[in-house]
Amino acid sequence: MKILVCISNVPDTTTKITFTDNNTQFNTNGVQFILNPYDEIALARAIELTDGGNGSVTVINVGEVNTEATIRKALAIGATDAVRINAKPHDAWFVAFQVAQYIKANPFDLILTGRESIDYNGSKVAGMLGELLDLPSVSIIKKLDIEGGNAIVEREIEGGKEVLTIPLPFVAGTAEGVAEPKIPNMRGIMSARTKPLTVVEPVEVKTFSEVTGYETPAPRGQVKLVSAGEADKLVELLHTEARVI
Amino acid sequence: MSVLIYAENAEGKFKKSTFEAVSYARAIADQNNTNLIAISIGDVNGTELAALGKYGAEKVLNVSNEKLKNFVNQAYASVIADAAKKEGADIVVLSNSFSGRGLAPRIGVKLEAGVADGAVSLPELDGGKFKVKKTAFSGKAFAIVELTSANKVISLTPNAYKVVEKGSAATIEDFNPETKPSDFKAMMKEIVRSADKVSLPDADIVVSGGRGLKGPENWGMVEELAGLLGAALACSKPVSDAGWRPHSEHVGQTGIAVSPNLYIAIGISGAIQHLAGVSSSKVIVVINKDADAPFFKVADYGIVGDAFEVVPKLIEAIKEYKASA
Numbered sequence: 114m115k116i117l118v119c120i121s122n123v124p125d126t127t128t129k130i131t132f133t134d135n136n137t138q139f140n141t142n143g144v145q146f147i148l149n150p151y152d153e154i155a156l157a158r159a160i161e162l163t164d165g166g167n168g169s170v171t172v173i174n175v176g177e178v179n180t181e182a183t184i185r186k187a188l189a190i191g192a193t194d195a196v197r198i199n200a201k202p203h204d205a206w207f208v209a210f211q212v213a214q215y216i217k218a219n220p221f222d223l224i225l226t227g228r229e230s231i232d233y234n235g236s237k238v239a240g241m242l243g244e245l246l247d248l249p250s251v252s253i254i255k256k257l258d259i260e261g262g263n264a265i266v267e268r269e270i271e272g273g274k275e276v277l278t279i280p281l282p283f284v285a286g287t288a289e290g291v292a293e294p295k296i297p298n299m300r301g302i303m304s305a306r307t308k309p310l311t312v313v314e315p316v317e318v319k320t321f322s323e324v325t326g327y328e329t330p331a332p333r334g335q336v337k338l339v340s341a342g343e344a345d346k347l348v349e350l351l352h353t354e355a356r357v358i
Numbered sequence: 359m360s361v362l363i364y365a366e367n368a369e370g371k372f373k374k375s376t377f378e379a380v381s382y383a384r385a386i387a388d389q390n391n392t393n394l395i396a397i398s399i400g401d402v403n404g405t406e407l408a409a410l411g412k413y414g415a416e417k418v419l420n421v422s423n424e425k426l427k428n429f430v431n432q433a434y435a436s437v438i439a440d441a442a443k444k445e446g447a448d449i450v451v452l453s454n455s456f457s458g459r460g461l462a463p464r465i466g467v468k469l470e471a472g473v474a475d476g477a478v479s480l481p482e483l484d485g486g487k488f489k490v491k492k493t494a495f496s497g498k499a500f501a502i503v504e505l506t507s508a509n510k511v512i513s514l515t516p517n518a519y520k521v522v523e524k525g526s527a528a529t530i531e532d533f534n535p536e537t538k539p540s541d542f543k544a545m546m547k548e549i550v551r552s553a554d555k556v557s558l559p560d561a562d563i564v565v566s567g568g569r570g571l572k573g574p575e576n577w578g579m580v581e582e583l584a585g586l587l588g589a590a591l592a593c594s595k596p597v598s599d600a601g602w603r604p605h606s607e608h609v610g611q612t613g614i615a616v617s618p619n620l621y622i623a624i625g626i627s628g629a630i631q632h633l634a635g636v637s638s639s640k641v642i643v644v645i646n647k648d649a650d651a652p653f654f655k656v657a658d659y660g661i662v663g664d665a666f667e668v669v670p671k672l673i674e675a676i677k678e679y680k681a682s683a
Binding site: 124126127128129130132150151205206209231232233234235236237238239240241243244245247249250251252253255265268269270271272273274275276277278279280283288289290320321322323324325326327328329330333334336337338339340341342344345347348349350351352355357358 | 368373429431432435455456457459460461462463464466467468470471472473474475476489491493494495496497498499500501502503504505506507540543544545546547548549550551552555556557558559560563587598605606608611612613615619620630631634637638640641642643644654655656657658659660661662663664667668671672674675676678679
């Protein structure tokens, strides 16, 4: 089975998010970039599914040369080879379009993304890939098994879940529950340096959105403390002052 | 031009998040001096459909095809995009629910539309530009996204826009678009809904527990508190990682982002990743025995104390409040 895992290079989860140039640019000064945590789940499951020589796992990233450290990390975790499409990831549509072009020329049995990237949280690339390739897609799955030529997935819904059978190839965005992220071992780290990383130039595509600025959430006022013995006072404040109960 | 809203139902009933999305779509239609058409797919009765008019839909397209009774991502996306074309709708609005996240990108591609996911307020229309504010960096910030395409798809974050009742009953029109077999490759085998559980992503009130609760056996009081408030249950990452609670309850940067009216955090210190997922809650209450817990810095109300003493007292106080109300 040939699996493609789409990966993003995102700010570390502990990053304090700030902006520059009158709130129009994300301040990357001092920010460490990591493999998107949801993509780590996709990669871990792809490695499990191809365990024992049962196929290959290719990782693909749309990014400039500075994302190669993250791509090497994915190779160290256990991906077979990697592709970097040499362009700034303008938006989800741009990324999905580039990846879809690659897949049309190099078909895969299963295409995985993380459920969202932790920078723009769009949950869009999986669905867009599905549409561009005319394949079924499930944007957020929490379980993935392969039986014969079918995937058995659990999809999250509000207050429950759905179990679906989907013929391969298909596209899914992985969430927690699909697999535990893997930590690279020394052998993986050594071999990552020599695994193939192909750089592909992007194709031209019209874009439909621009990020024009950022805002940070309004700071909250000082916390109002209620003493441990006065739970009734808290209830009263929530009712009369905050008006939430 | 017009605005099309996909009115999502759960077992034949529209949810609050659907009414929020209809109200939001009505306001967008007003901004653009145009009509609002709703589309409903599945088994929904006439009274329920007509009620969408109360929130501002003038017309409801009702798709009650047996094949489309249950959610099929690909087929639903095709039907909604067909409806947009038929009605000449250039703006499609959805709720940013689990299903909405599956549909929005597919509809966007079909209509060659820019997609603004997770909108938190009405678009700003200045000088012919169309800008949408959306959550970014997992709740640590907002991004302003300009949609530059002629067609636009917007999904609305639950609890971000208030339900507004204006309007009357909507006219209902049957809509029977042609479906293609390749849209039905995904087969639903089973659907499981926990009827007694409040759904977390669109809950009004969330009660959340952390490592301070010491073990899964101590969740009884958290469940009781949530039950009294009609709240959804949530937890921090260490709790779901330890298997005390399911991953579906994990709130934070790598779990679910929530924006309830009230978020009650019990025994959660407030790591930056957890705060990201709850920062758009309207009111935050923190119960923690450590007065220096970072969570108190972003809380509106707090009690410094042992959860095992405070929570039972809070339960008693809420019972008294409910008895007197």
